[in-house]
Amino acid sequence: MNKPLPEDPMMRELIQMARRHQMTRRTALAGASATAAALALTACAPAGSAKAELTPAADLSDSEKLLVWHNWSLYMDEDDAGNYPSLQKFEAETGIKVEYKIEIDDNDTYYGKVKDQLALGQDIGADVACPTEWMAARWVNNGYVQKFDSANIPNKKNLAPAYLGAAFDPERDYTIPYQGILAGITYNKVEYKKATGKDAPTSLEDLWDPALKGRVGVLSEMRDTIGLILLAQGIDISSESSLTEDAFMNAIDFFAAKVSDGQIARIKGNSYSEDLENGDTIAAIAWSGDTVQLNLSAEEEKYGFFIPESGVTISADLFTVPMGATHKKNVEELINFYYDPANAAMLAAWVNYVTPVVGAKEEAMKLDPALAENQLIFPTSEFLQNAHGFRSLTGAEELAFTKAFQEVLLGA
Structure with a gap:
């Protein structure tokens, strides 16, 4: 039996919408240990x-x-039988069979598994993969991905203007956004209040409450975890003059201290959600869409998602076709399918991430007005004023920053 809807209007709308669309639990992929990210260090060229x-x-x-598709967990619509309805629709319309594999837990560990094949232009076992923008930029800059034929993706015209103009791929010839991502704070409402006496966090600093010691998790995605810390320290992470090496290393020192003293107990990729579900963590730096899925799993509004006043990070995961892939045209048909606004809305109704497709909001309105008005999926420009993209790093900065972050992970 469904439990009462939550007090939080944003979360209430998402849960109510999800119930109407009969969305159910999906199991997150058990991720590799954070220390496995060290596999990628030698590849940070x-x-x-x-x-x-x-x-x-x-x-x-x-x-x-x-085609074979490598993606993240909690990132595709799924029914009670474990099928993916939007993929089934794509297969029925095109005759293309999709093998959908949940292979990405975080960017570094995934890159560590496929970097050798990428560098040689060999098959990585996927025709399409969706790394986050900064990792996709590395693939493009290193010549690891194929160029799309835009003639095969007429719906690319529906790409939101905000996603054009990437320095590494200004016309989106090599990468096309799958979903936009917001990173903030997810917390167990009951356990958080029990531990701290507060109903909800009011700032990132609330994660450092001694009452939460050993029950705090963070993402193994450097740009999200350190990005939020930097924002809380007053650093503009999108600005080269503000986000200097000194500023970054100061944030790393702060982060390392919280790991060393046991305040932060877990550093994970997508599998952080399991620690929230089993109670090992009470609060975590987390991705917005996953909070809705956690609540659907719990069949109640057990978790809240908090956007600190200091700001959240925003990025995107991108469709890419590795050089060794042998079904690029099929992938282009897949991208074209998901850039149809009706199909984009269908996907957004489940994954609850920011859709990059113009027209999807209007289609979502037909499915459910609450879905179309939710800021976590269709954010307004005012809402996005508090969302910040981590600036592009030089090769030397990438090496230095990644090394410093990974050293903390290895010592955790």
Whole structure:
């Protein structure tokens, strides 16, 4: 039996919408330990470093109607039987069979698994993968991905203008956004109040309450965890003059101290959600859409999502086709499908992340007005004033910043 709807209007709307669309629990992929991210350290080559030019694999799409997709957990609509309705619709419309595999727990651990094949232009076992923008930029700069044929993606015209103009891919010839991501704070409402006496966090500093010692989790995504810490310290993470190496290292020192004294007990990728579910963590730096899925799993509004006044990080996960992929045209049909506003709305109704597709909000209004008005999915420009993208790093900065972050993870 459904439990009473929550007090939080934003979360109430999402849960109510989810119930109407009969969304149910999905199991998150158990992620690798944060220390496994060290596998990627040796591969942090500066962007634009000299590489032998790779040749795209022959495209077999005309004769082989299939593709393999590597993605994150909690990132595709799913029914009670474990099927993916939007993918089933795509398969029915195109005749292309999709093998959807939850392979990405965080960017570094995934890159550690596929970097050798990428560097050689070999098949990584996927025709399409969705790394986060900063990792996708590395792939583009290193020549690891194939160029899209825009003629095969007519719905690319629906890409929201805010997602154009990336320095590494200004016309989105090599990468196309799948979903936008907000990182803030997810917390167990009952346990948080029991531990702290407060109903909800009011700032990032509330995670450092001694009452939460050993029950705080953070993401193994450097730009989200350190990004939120930097924002709380008054640093503009989108500005080169504000986000200096000194500012970053000061935030790393702060982070390392919280790990060392046991305040932060867990540093994970997508599998952080399991620690919230089993009670190992009470509050965590987390991704917005996952909070809704956690509440659906619990069949009540057990978790809240908090946006600190100091700001949240915003980024995007991007469709990419590795050089060794043999079904690029099939992938282009897949992207075109999800850039149809009706299909984008169908997906947004489940994953609850920021959709990059113009027209999806109007289609979502037909499904459920609450869905269309939710700021976590269709944020207004005013809402986004508090969301900040982590600035692009030079090759030297990428090496130095990643090394400093990973050293904390290895010592955790």
